[in-house]
Amino acid sequence: MQFKNLRGIREDRDIKQKEIAKYLNVSQNTYSQYETGVISLTAEILIKLADYYNVSIDYLLDRTNNHNVQK
DSSP: OOOHHHHHHHHHTTOOHHHHHHHHTSOHHHHHHHHHTSSOOOHHHHHHHHHHHTOOHHHHTTSOSOOOOOO
């Protein structure tokens, strides 16, 4: 499953896959495969991405268009 919001938020903020991959401590290729759904996102990776972008995990998984974090 491809995650449009995951790719979109990265592109909107003009961040390269290589930069996010470094933050996650994975290769750029691995991160690319997360975005395209070739590799499943783990809970740990989702939490790190949600914290990095300050958005909800549901937003990253295209379950909502509301990117606000509920606390």
